[in-house]
Amino acid sequence: MTDVKTQRPGRRGFLKTAAVGGAVAAAGTLAAPQVSRAQTITWRFQSTWPARDIFHEIAGDYVKRVNDMAGGRLRLELLPAGAVVGAFQVMDATHSGTLDGAHGVTVYWYGKNKAASLFGTSPPWFRDANNFLGWFYHGGGEALYNEMINDVLRLNIVGFLTGPMPTQPLGWFKNPVERVEQLRGLKFRTVGLATELFNELGMAVVALPGGEIVPALERGVIDGAEFNNPSSDRVLGFPDVAKVYMLQSFHQHVESFEILFNKQKYEALPAELKAIVRFAVEASSSDMSWKIQERYPKDLIEMTQRQGVRAITTPRPILEAQLRAWDAxxxxxEGDTSSPAAGPFFKKVCDSQRDWCRRTGTYFLRNEAPSVLAFNHFFARG
Known part of the structure; x- marks a missing residue:
């Protein structure tokens, strides 16, 4: 066995080595921020929501996850609706590169192709929005979405769906709507396929972005409106202009958010940053589904107990009328072959959704114990 002897450096040798090492360390310390700055990609990422809305907060939750995981290599700069373009213009702005990315919903570009709403507010054959996202990511929905983006509309866009939303209330009214006949002639705000649904029920539909709804309701431009949920509705000021809040509806039984990026810029990212962008979609989707369980009920209680809002369950005949209207x-x-905004592609998406819902719905309806039975047992005792 060889005996290895360690030679201790002299004082001058030690100081010389330390000086050189310290110089290298100092150079590294000074150089690191410059390298980091040179590698950082900064993208303008606009939401379609007012800054005070919980939806803008949820967009921020996604942005934080990307920024934290990217480690300084990619940074999304979150902007509220209207900072660069209006809420309904984010798709075009992302396509052109005016924006690098956006957070919104597919119904906001319903005017480009009516099938767009099938990827956000489809007919109510899905059990819930998580069931819808299951179809999108595991039942063929994402391939159909990409077909619409790339082949039908030819947009310079990459998109992801995220954030399962609960059933949206029928909306806000000055007086309760107790009969189907009362819907006829009402001027009402909604978006997407719900515009077709309420037109079928005889309502006069007006499409408005979130920030314009309450002023229109206050001025009497519209007679009623829906936006999305108690937290958004409360902060947007609905309780200040209407006191009747009708819960339960089939007009937007499920919905999810859409996250968009300019395709050229997204494809130029290295593989690991692409993965972060996509997996942050999944992470923020889960977090949102947990967050709203706390926020929505709390804000509904605040409105009913402190702001004089009457929360009323939509009568069953109205719900049944909505289902019949959906059929029409x-x-x-599906039968409109004269327009590229509907017809064969619309039916292709609907067929895929119906197949998924028939298979998954049969299982879950047979397997799941009724939650109402358990809730009433534990919490509805006299």
């Missing part, structure tokens, strides 16, 4: 809307759009 879907049949009309």
């Amino acid at each position: 809307v879907v049949a009309k759009l």
Whole structure:
């Protein structure tokens, strides 16, 4: 066995080595921020929501996850609706590169192709929005979405769906709507396929972005409106202009958010940053589904107990009328071969969704114990 002897450096040798090492360390310390700055990609990422809305907060949750995981290599700069373009213009702005990315919903570009709403506010054949996202990511929905983006509309866009939303209330009214006949002639705000649905029920539909709804309701431009949920509705000021809040509806039984990026810029990212962008979609989707369980009920209680809001369950005849109206809307759009905004592609997406819902719905309806039974047992005792 060889005996290895360690030679201790002299004082001058030690100081010389330390000086050189210290110089290298100092150079590294000074150089690191410059390298980091040179590698950072900064993208303007606009939401379609007012800054005070919980939806803008949820967009920020996604942005934080990307920025934290990217480690300084990619940074999304979050902007509220209107900072660069209006809420309904984010798709075009992302396509052109005016924006690098956006957070919104597919119904906001319903005017480009009516099938767009099938990827956000489809007919109510899905059990819930998580069931819808299951179809999108595991039932063929994402391939159909990409076909619409790339082949039908030819947009310079990469998109992801995220954030399962609960059933949206029928909306806000000055007086309760107790009969189907009362819907006829009402001027009402909604978006996407719900415009077709409420038109079928005889309502006069107006499409407005979130920030314009309450002023229109206050001025009497519209008679009623829906936006999305108690937290958004409360902060947007609905309780200040209407006191009747009708819960339960089939007009937007499920919905999810859409995250968009300019395709050229996204494809130029290295593989690991692409992965971060995509996996942050999944992470923020889960976090949102947990967050709203706390926020939505709390804000509904605040409105009913402190702001004089009457929360009323939509009568069953209105719900049944909505389902019949959905039959008519879907049949009309599937059979419309005269327009590239509907017809064969619309039916192709609907067929895929119906197949998924028939298979998954059969299982879950047979397997799941009724939650109402358990809730009433534990919490509804006299």
